[in-house]
Amino acid sequence: MKCIKQFCLVTSVLVANLACDNQKNTSEAAKTTTVAADTTKVETPKLTKIQFYETEHDFGKINEGEKVSHKFKFKNVGDAPLIIQRTNTSCGCTVPTHTKDPVPPGGEGEINVEYNSKDREGKIEKTVTVIANTEPQATELKIKVFVLKKIKGPYNN
Numbered sequence: 001m002k003c004i005k006q007f008c009l010v011t012s013v014l015v016a017n018l019a020c021d022n023q024k025n026t027s028e029a030a031k032t033t034t035v036a037a038d039t040t041k042v043e044t045p046k047l048t049k050i051q052f053y054e055t056e057h058d059f060g061k062i063n064e065g066e067k068v069s070h071k072f073k074f075k076n077v078g079d080a081p082l083i084i085q086r087t088n089t090s091c092g093c094t095v096p097t098h099t100k101d102p103v104p105p106g107g108e109g110e111i112n113v114e115y116n117s118k119d120r121e122g123k124i125e126k127t128v129t130v131i132a133n134t135e136p137q138a139t140e141l142k143i144k145v146f147v148l149k150k151i152k153g154p155y156n157n
Contacts, residue, residue, distance in 0.1 A: 046080035046081075046133070047078070047080065047133055047134060047135045048076055048077075048078025048079060048080040048081070048082050048105070048133060048134055049076070049077045049078035049134060049135070050074050050075075050076060050077070050078075050082060050130075050132060050134045050139060051074060051075045051077045052072055052073070052074045052139065052141070053072075053073045053074065053075075054072065054073075055072070055139070055140065055141050055142065056141070056142045056143075056144070057070045057072070057113075057141075057142075057143050057144070058143075058144040058145070059115070059143065059144065059145040060145070060146065061145075061147075062117055062145055062146070062147055062148065063117075063147070063148050063150065064117055064118070064119070064120060064121055064147050064148060064149055064150040065117060065118050065150060066117050067115065067116045067117070068114070068115050068117075068145065069112055069113060069114040069115070070112070070113055070143065071110045071111070071112050071113075072110060072111045072112075072113065072128075072141050073108060073109075073110045074103075074108065074109055074110065074111070075106070075107070075108050076103045076104065076105050076107050076108070076109075077105075077106075078105060078134070079105055080105065080133070081102035081103065081104055081105070082102060082103040082104075082105075082107075082109070082132060082133065082134070083102050083103075083132060083133045084099060084103075084109070084111075084130060084131070084132045085131045085132060085133070086131045087111060087128055087129065087130050087131070088128070088129040088131070089126065089127070089128050089129075090126050090127045090128075091126055093115060093116045093117070093118070093120065093126070094113060094114070094115050094116075094126040094128065094143065095113070095114045095116075096111055096112065096113045096114075096128045096141075097111070097112045097114075098110070098111045098112075098130070099111075111128065111130060111141065113128055113141065113143055115143055115145060117145065117147045120147045121147045121148070121149040122146065122147060122149075123145075123146050124144070124145045124146070124147055125142060125143070125144050126142070126143050127140050127141070127142055128140070128141040128142075128143070129141075
C-alpha cells in the first residue's frame with residue numbers, strides 16, 4: 001500500500017511538472033507569435049484615381065476576318081503611382097495590352113484593345129475590365145463593332 005501511495009505521489013508531481021512546462025512552452029510560443037506578427041508588416045498600395053478620356057469605342061462596320069484595335073488613353077489624376085494589375089476580357093477574340101510600369105501622378109498611359117472578327121458576324125459588344133489600385137478597383141471599357149458576313153462565291157472562299 002505504501003508503494004502505491006508513493007507511486008501516486010510521484011505520478012502527481014510528474015504530471016504537475018509537465019503541465020507547468022507545457023504552459024510555459026505555450027506562453028513562449030504565444031510571445032514568439034506575437035513578436036512575429038508585430039514585425040511583419042504588409043504594405044498595401046496606396047489608392048489613386050484613374051481618368052479615361054473615353055470608356056467606349058465603336059469601330060463601325062468591318063468585314064468578317066478583319067482585326068481592329070483602339071487605344072484607350074488614361075491619366076493618373078490621383079496622388080499615388082497608378083499600377084494596373086491586370087486586364088480581363090469577356091472573350092478570347094478581344095486582347096488587351098496595358099502599360100506595365102507604374103504611372104506617376106499626372107502621368108498618362110494606355111490600354112490597347114485588339115479585336116479579331118474571324119468567324120464572327122453581326123453586332124458585337126465586348127467588355128475589358130481594368131483592375132488597378134484605384135477606387136473603385138475595376139473600370140470597364142467597351143468596344144462595339146458590326147461585322148459584315150463574308151460572302152462566299154466562286155471567286156472567294
